[in-house]
Amino acid sequence: MRFSLLAATAVVTTVLAPFAAAPIMAHDDEPAQVKSAPVAVSLTPDQLLAPYYEALAQQVDMPVAGPNPALAAGTTLTRIAVGSCNHQNAPQHMWAQIASANPQLFLMIGDNVYGDNGWDADAGLESLRSAYAMQASHREFTDFRARVPMMATWDDHDYGLNDAGGNFPMRRWGETLFETFWGSSDAVRSRPGVYESSITGPEGRRVQVILLDTRFFRSDLKRAEWSRERPPLGGYVPNESLDATMLGDTQWQWLEQELAKPADLRIVVSSTQVITTAHQFEGWTNMPVERNRLLETLRQREASGMVILSGDRHAAGIYKTAHRGETMWELTSSSLNLAFGNDIERSTAREPDAARITPFFPIENYGLVDIDWKAKALTMTLKGNTSDTLASQTFNW
Structure with missing residues (x-):
């Protein structure tokens, strides 16, 4: 139909x-x-x-990802894995690598399938539905999902259209496909968008995971004017408008309420990068006013440790910035099986960035967040497709 x-x-x-x-x-x-x-x-x-x-x-048949164990509310989390940019038609070898790290929770943070590939503008988003069906057919994926609790948010390619935001006409159907496939919670299904939060663990060891939706409500991006000399690092220019939004009013209010809840460590997930301003591809750098609002909102959270996780870039790195006296960290992990190359030196040199403290790894990768509760220390690690360590950084909170 x-x-x-x-x-x-x-x-x-x-x-x-x-x-x-x-x-x-x-x-x-x-x-x-x-x-x-x-x-x-x-x-x-x-x-x-x-x-x-x-x-x-x-x-129509609505694809589902398959059974997934629930994460017990009282679990003391010490290892969380994260990944993004997984193409349904590419090899699924990374699931075994991630499983070998024994994470207690896996965060799927965007471009979980590439459903806009081959889209012919049909309102039913048949290419997206087919992409989910293909992903569900992979035994490597379903075996992993049957073992490891998962939470998910989306980015553009599983939202329905490259770089799309709140004006994408088919967003409601994309949301229905997403929520059906991932078995979204009643809270997510009850409201527009796919943002979600959970708190796990006993008092003193509570981890709050906040999954933002940077698609459903986002204003249109401001495109750079065409030029023969256009810089190679993206086609957008910063939109300084006070009316431009990344999250929409309702999600902003929700985020402030979530950050006021008691927690000992917060994992804040944005499908696109937050800290860096070194490029003009998609990211919070497209809307400087909104980026500053996010950093300020995070700074004003109820006392806790915090790390930001992001994906999208088909390359990985660790980032650090200071915002009004607070040091903030971000781990970008991308991609699981759609790497653009293997020349780390060239990738790093192409995008110089004072906020990035590691090379920029364009190879297949996933991320780990390890929590040492006794030391109140968090370690971010980037792993390659044979689970070799690409980079690691520890900080205390």
């Missing part, structure tokens, strides 16, 4: 046509002197497509 946005518009317009000239009634329920008046009907793409998606959900 295929449907275009134009067709959806025509259907809804037809359905609402009888109401467009409805009589205006007086207080006594009798027609007033003015028998009728035009009613302006302005529907969003979400509203236009809702009937179609409701029907579509009953007619």
